[in-house]
Amino acid sequence: MKKIICLLIVCLLTVSCCLCLGGCKKYDSEINVYNWGEFISDGSGDTMDVIAEFEKKYNIKVNYTTYETNETLYNMLASSNSSYDVVIPSDYMIEKLIAEDLIQEINFDNIPNYKNIADKHKNMDFDPENKFSVPYSWGVVALCYNKTMVDGEVKGFSDLWRDDLSGEILMFNNSRDAMAIAMQLTGGNPTNASKEDIDNAYDKLIEQKPLVKKYVMDMIFSEMEGSQAAIAPYYAGDIYTMMGNNEDLDYCLPEEGSNMFMDSMCIPTCANNKEGAEKFINFMLEAEVAKANAEYIGYSTPNTAAFELLSDDMKNNELIYPSEEYLSKCYTFSNLSEDVYNYMQEKFIDIGAE
Amino acid sequence: MRSKKLALPYAVWMAAFTLVPLILIITNSFQDSSGHFTFDNLYKAWEYREVFLYSLEIALVSTLICLLLAYPMSYMISRMSEKTQSIIIMLITVPMWMNFLLRLLGWVILLQNNGPIDTLLNLIGIDVQLKDNDGAVVLGMVYEYLPFMIMPLHTVMSKIDKSLIEAAQDLGSNGFNVFRKVVFPLSVPGIVSGITMVFVPSASTFLVAQYLGGNKKMIGDIIEQYFKSDQNTGSAIALCLMVVILLFIIITNQFGDEEAVGV
Structure with a gap:
């Protein structure tokens, strides 16, 4: 008997809660x-x-x-x-x-x-x-670096291939952004990439891989704010946020121009x-x-x-x-054909699997 | 009849959320993006054989370490009084009360450069990279799945009839022989299900390597990435992984049966 009463009360409470949530506020x-x-x-x-x-x-x-x-x-x-x-x-x-x-x-x-x-x-x-x-x-894609970990000046995306930063470089874990950086350095067209541009960018990223600590997206916040990595490309607004949380961080607008x-x-x-x-x-x-x-x-x-x-x-x-x-030195992305986009995606996954 | 009816909700659940997705994965694996039959996805999956091997290797090592840690521990627990046993088993499950991802983030903080462990090691003059390598991935797996090894082992061992052990002792077996002839053979079913419960999730896991590993990816991470753009290839790789895991389970189960029969 007691159990049944308990059950009834629970039912009543649930129903009334639902009614209240739905009915307390009336929207147009x-x-x-x-x-x-x-x-x-x-x-x-x-x-x-x-x-x-x-x-x-x-x-x-x-x-x-x-x-x-x-x-x-x-x-x-x-x-x-x-x-x-x-x-x-x-x-x-x-x-x-x-x-x-x-x-x-x-x-x-x-x-x-x-x-x-x-x-x-x-x-x-x-x-x-x-x-x-x-x-x-x-916003633009810029470089975020740790002043105490990087010797000398940071000028642009080519610093992401610097041997002396081996094991302390982070890279985008996102095909379009990572490939675009490599394309800028290999003379490709990041706005509207061709398969040949992608192949060249792939070679460039493979060349970089031994130096890369990790491929990250959101994890970049803990990595850079905790001084675990020296340099990383990321979105300007987020770099601004990270700089607010770690005084050693600074930014660099890449001399090569960048993605807007x-x-x-x-x-x-x-x-x-x-x-x-x-x-x-x-x-x-x-x-x-x-x-x-x-x-x-x-x-x-x-x-x-x-x-x-x-x-x-x-x-x-x-x-x-x-x-x-x-x-004026920056470019925007345009839509890639599905064929080219899938090729880029696949090539990027291959870099991780290499 | 009544018992069959009771199983109905679960049967519906299985059909809708296990069987249908499984069929979809299989059909997706053999289709290109426009829906035509093709083997291309499987060829592509073959290109990732090295990642497969790497993942299986990590999973095997993790499973082995789990077994080595869990076996003596489960044996000890099963020899304790009932009350102590239930307390210890509860303590083992305590970490699972918290979300897996949060615990993973905890390890990231523990192992990072200038984190607590690194600082401690630096004090006594040891300077090693704790995070972002294979060792850290194995550590994360062992930490995560150890309870899944202890549980089945403990269940099996606590059911071993004490009189069997006493009988063996009466017949003149020493401690080692009691273990070899009685305890071990009777615990084999626990070992088999423990290995399955640790190996299967650690072979297919993703995120652990992303958080604790370096720039190497595990097969789970590759599947995740593929599913974002090309579900057909993603399905094909997932299908291959499932086949490998199925083979593994069949082999371990076979081994378990033989052992049990051998007694």
Whole structure:
């Protein structure tokens, strides 16, 4: 008898909890946002909780999920039944999504805050007429090194092949970024690589392998912040974060020029709530919101109104906001054909297996 | 009839989440990206034979070390009073209360340069690279899977009838002979399932090598990377790995049966 009563109480509690969760707040509609992990100011510490603010302001519920790579996002959009209203892919992936009709044109009349975007970040190569995407953040690939472990000057990517740093070099564990660096040094074209470029880059990376401590992505934070490795290429915003956690770290903008990447907000073709999506994008462009996001993720903001609100320290940081002169030496990625992309991926895996 | 009905939920579970994925892996292995039949994926998998060998070697060494550590320990535990036994067994499972990845990160911190162990060794004048080599990978595996070796061994050994040992002693066997003629043969089923439970996950694991190893990858890491872009080749490599593991299990089980019959 006692057991039955217990069971009943548990059932009642569960049901009431569910009812409360579902019923306590009533939203007008909802949107599904699919973003990179750690890519929005989430209210931790004294930052702004961007999603909560948006929900409060427009009474639209945000279902927020995250992904790790552009390819995961692509697979979800191309082959799953899930519906997303806002996604934030990178440059080359946007080109691919446009080509495959997986994202739709945005009605810029509903996004008045688009005026905040700097002109130099509009009409990028991957979306020349800027119909499909709204810039969210950008940055360059730079070098991060430990001043106490590297003798002499660090100039560029060729330092990643220095014999005296053997066993203390980290390298991207990501085919496109790792290959691009090798292509810059072997005269290939990282923007739109050919198979021959990939073969040359492969040889160059094989030559580097005995010197490499590890191929890493997120693990770079513990490696560099804990002074376990001397030098590594990575995304500028993350280098800025790492430098804040270890005084011995410094950065170098590679003399060879570098990859400039941009992540932009898009609305997939499968969106159920385009209106809500456009409200969300517009909200993300508000100066205060964009500033909060830029400060949280540490990447560069294309939003001029937000830029003005940043601290002078951040504004004048060459790493986050390189000079126009440096940016003119940089390139962006464009979409590779599937054949070439798979070849690159396979060649890169072979380097690890060698 | 009733007992069959009770197994239904599990049967459905197995069908949906083990059988169907298995079939998908097999069909994927023999298809190219556009769905045509091909053997190319298996040829590609063959290119990674050295990584296969390296992974199997690491897994074998880890299994062997686990066995050497766990066997005497399980024997000792099984000779203790029931109460002590249950306390010790609980203590052995304590590390498993925490997530595997967190424990791995713990090892990274312990073994890194200027970490606690390195600092200690430097004090007495030993300067070695503790992390980012094969030894660290084996250490991580042994640490992770040791309980899986102790558990089956302990279960089998604690069930050995004490009167059998006494009988052997009465018949004039010394300690070594008691072990050789009675305890060891009766513990073989535990050894077999222990080896299986350690070898199988350590041969297919990924992440351990990524965290503790150097720039060498294990087959699990290769499969993971392939699955991000080319699921067909990834499936083919996974299929090969499964076949190798299956062969291994068949061989060890055979060995176990013979031993048991030999008694």
